[in-house]
Amino acid sequence: MTVKVRGLDVALGGRPVLNGVSVSVPAGTWTAVIGPNGAGKSTLLRAILGLVPSRGEVTVAGEDLGALKPRHRARVVAYAPQTPNLPVGMTVFDYTLLGRSPYIPHLGRESSADRAVAAEVLGRLDLTGLAARPLDHLSGGERQRVVLARALAQQTSVLLLDEPTTALDIGHQQQVMELVDQLRLADELTVVTTIHDLTLAAQYADDLVLLSGGRVAAAGPPGEVLTRSAVAEHFGARVRVSPARTAAPTSHSNAPDARNVREVRNVRPGLRTHDSVAGREPPWNLNWCGARRTARGWRPRCGGRARGYGRFRPPCSAAASDPRRGS
Structure with a gap:
């Protein structure tokens, strides 16, 4: 109805x-x-x-x-x-x-x-x-x-x-x-x-x-609503929105495609995140990575991996750069 x-x-x-x-x-x-x-x-x-x-x-x-x-x-x-x-x-x-x-x-x-x-x-x-x-x-x-x-x-x-x-x-x-x-x-x-x-x-x-x-x-559709400017204006969050990798179709009616698949990355100084806000495979959740300074340089708090639903993302790049510069 x-x-x-x-x-x-x-x-x-x-x-x-x-x-x-x-x-x-x-x-x-x-x-x-x-x-x-x-x-x-x-x-x-x-x-x-x-x-x-x-x-x-x-x-x-x-x-x-x-x-x-x-x-x-x-x-x-x-x-x-x-x-x-x-x-x-x-x-x-x-x-x-x-x-x-x-x-x-x-x-x-x-x-x-x-x-x-x-x-x-x-x-x-x-x-x-x-x-x-x-x-x-x-x-x-x-x-x-x-x-x-x-x-x-x-x-x-x-x-x-x-x-x-x-x-x-x-x-x-x-x-x-x-x-x-x-x-x-x-x-x-x-x-x-x-x-x-x-x-x-x-x-x-x-x-x-x-x-x-x-x-x-x-x-x-999600891809039209969740834009970088909309998230910044209405949620007060500084993010980067970019297309996420396309996955194989599933039984879900809203299978990922170029129209609604997006990836949002936090760009606030001092924090890192990997966040795919759409896409059924892989369905990454919001995961704050962060970073800390050690004697050997910057190290990601997540140990180099951001946890998703039952699997891990590839190692993040927080260890390779000072997060205060953003990426």
Whole structure:
């Protein structure tokens, strides 16, 4: 289902947070909302759901979400918040079953069909073995999958994820993003995520929306949005953006090509980084290398190698030059 936001304004506590935001997300695609802290990314998702007062229009497949009752809206759009409330002592299965609430009558109980849906979702997310485990006994990666399971149990066509990789290590970040991508392709979901990691955003999303100061500063394919000037202006980061090496196509719909593959290198004096913000193979993460002066000259803090997802990059050049000169 296509999601369209037109002229969205949000003010919280008398302070404008979003101003005239318009976004279009084609059906079956993945759009990542990026931007500096305080740009209004999370507020945008909450406004789409009607969780905060707003002005403007939000439609899904041409249907005005604001005109729908909450129960009906929950059958159209599912939401996984950045900091979900995970009741202590509640089991994984019971929490997943909460996703069936829009289909359970008032004062009624879940049906065998609802329990079957919850069990099927847990199976798809490889959580069946944890069904009876209390939520407070889960690891960070397991909690993220359980929150996603609850959202999937709503059986909607639109999935909104607020910072799905928050507080996860590099391996669990990749696992969560791969899982979302597989589910999107299998179920033809329309996915909208907010995310701080530009590397992950460009690797997995079909399109990016850059929010800054409550307005849309740029929107389009990753290669068009993540430019050197845009990163400098809106993130206050001095970087070098250059094409990254092309990799073999994969099953991911946003396979790297000359349009959206970019490499960003930090050029702030005294620091070095290797960062490929797009490209599925190899999917390098943001890795600060840095350097230190020794009796034998400058040596990279990373030991000459910047760590990526399960592999290493070639030795960096920090040992060969004074990083204060940049490169």
